[in-house]
Amino acid sequence: MKILVCISHVPDTTSKINFTEGDTKFDTNGVQFVINPNDEFGLTRAMWFKEKQGASVDVINVGGPETEPTLRKALAIGADAAIRVNTPATDGYSVAKQLASVVKDGAYDLVIAGRESIDYNGGMVPGMLAKLTDANFVNTCINLEIEGDNVTAIREIDGGKETVSTKLPLVVGGQKGLVEESDLRIPNMRGIMQARSKPLTVKEPVAVSPETTTASFEKPAPKGAVKLVDNVDELIDLLHNEAKVI
């Protein structure tokens, strides 16, 4: 089984978020980047298929050279090879198109992407990729078993779970549950050393024009101070005259 895991290069959740160029661009200054957590659950599950069922695991990212440390971390964790499509990840559609081209060329049986990346939270790539590659699609996947071509997957649905059967080729939108947090792997020293000599191929992008561009970003308003009032009349007055919500 040939597995491709899509790895988004995202800011660590503790990063301070700022924008530049008239609030149209994310300011990467001083930001620590990590493997998108939803992708890391997928990568860890892929490692299980590699170790238990002899699958091969490649990882892919669409982005500039600055994303390579994130790909190399995935190699250190145990992926066999990495591919970087050399173009900025502008929107979900263009990323899905780039990925689809690689998936078709590489004849992958299973593609695991995170359900969404934790930076822009578009959540579109896995579904689009499935459509573009004519593969089956299971989103919000929390359990994945494969025997031959037969797939049994469990999806998280509102208020419960759904078990689905399908066949390879398949695209999975993965999340926590594929493995648990305690299963996530710390790269070992040998893995880190080997990551240096594993292939990291840079592919030039196919021609795609993004369907959307960012007009501007806006941060949530900072939390205001708390005002304690001790009678209902004053509260009504403030809500009516100051906050103007009633």
Added chain:
Amino acid sequence: MATETVNKDILRGGQFLVKETDCNDIFTPEDFNEEQRMMKEAVMEFNDREIVANRERFEAKDYALTEEVMRKAGELGFLSVAVPEEFGGMGMGFVSTVLTCDYISSGTGSFSTAFGAHTGIGTMPITLYGNEEQKKKYVPKLASGEWFGAYCLTEPGAGSDANSGKTKAVLSEDGKHYLISGQKMWISNAGFCNVMIVFARIEDDKNITGFIVENDKDNGISMGEEEHKLGIRASSTRQVFFNDTKVPVENMLSTRGNGFKIAMNALNVGRIKLAAACLDSQRRVTSTATQYANERKQFDTPIASFGAIKSKIAEMATNAFVGESATYRAAKNIEDRINIRISEGNSHQEAELKGVEEYAIECSILKVAVSEDIQNCADEGIQIFGGMGFSEDTPMEAAWRDARIARIYEGTNEINRMLAVGMLVKKGMKGHVDLLGPAQAVASELTGIPSFDTPDYSEVLSEEKEMIAKLKKVFLMVAGAAVQKYGPDLEEHQMMLLAASNILIEIYMAESAILRAEKSSKNGADNAEYQIAMAQLYLYNAVDIVDTKAKMAIISFAEGDEQRMMLMGLKRFTKYQNMPNIVGLRNKIAEKVTEENKYPF
């Protein structure tokens, strides 16, 4: 890495005192390569997940947990970073070894001690002094964490005077074994070790001999109860008793009588690693205290905005920064020296031994400086937490208790202070470091007329670099005069040695910080302005220490005109042209730390 170009012009050990170092010639944490950054993250993740998350269990003396986490560290290859590849290790360079030690150590002193005792003094004597058979037999198991090591040097009557141990090794009648008998104490990892490096005396030899001894209770080895200690509570520390323990003659480490040298060289490596092991603890305490100070409100104001607290945060962050700067500077010097030796045809073993020995002075300096910094840092951490800091419910008190041992083990700070100066004087006498020429130059400068030119300090940190050059003159003036006055009896004058050592330490630490900040500034690093502020703040404090210690020394041995002349010299050598605004610097540094809500440098 052996593949890197080796710069053969790097400073020899101790030469920092008499030669100017170019900022591009020092290695800084900003220079970590991608692999080292990945290692750092992996080790930090391990520390958070396995150690910090279990801090309460470590404090409750859960010795089994220490062993379990050590085994996990072994599975991830953390115990084998420094071990050559042919013996199952990673064969990574010295900087990577120090980096691992740094970032794995901040969760608890208990684990940090177990890790250091195993990878450093428990394993290294075999990799450095063992013969091929010994290395093949023991090192792969120690590197993987299948076996653990311990180091048995200290005895009830032999602490700092390590060569005075009473443990005996007697050759058996058939000549096949040594029978070892004696008592060792404060043995880290004793409770779960498989292999011990044991030092014992054969007949009435002047020097002790090292042996590799397998832990086997049926072979006359017994253990005392776990010691009840102030800190590092889950580090297994026991007495070990040997009663006619049979050790095959082939388990002698190196040659008869070479044990003291092994013990001392193992400690050289141990010292820089111990310094590293105190670095991330400082970052963590600084971050935790800052987070508390940002949240804790008194008088309707977060205490982080009070000058009294800002001053502490600034000093804590500065000392951590300076410790990092000096430790990685020395680590890379050692790595380069090892590579030079290898390129000259030395075996890896020989190269590593000589490489570390070369920088024994720097190793002692670092051990003293950084172990004292973590103590002060944890102490101020408690103070920032106020009453809460005194409670076992916050991590400050454990950090403080754990820090205390660092000033004692791997040679007390007093021994290391005296060693640093003693070794330097010896290097001077042997001609390895030219102290005489520069000392004479300073002496004649004292009687000469000072320059009245106004120096050009427009370049970044140029006044600070000039100040370092002047502090070096203070050391040469004081130590030079002391050597002249006392000659070989200098080592009897411990207070003098300690004073000189404090001067030496401040010079090395301050210079390392200044060079790092200068390098960052020239490379346009993000936080260069804060690095510069920290280098300036540290230097200001260092000048004060140098002034006090030098004055004490001068008054003690010089009289009349000589005294007056030297005190005048001291005044000249500790004088700023432009005094830095210390309050401003502290505010700047503290505001950056509180804004980032962690140690951010």
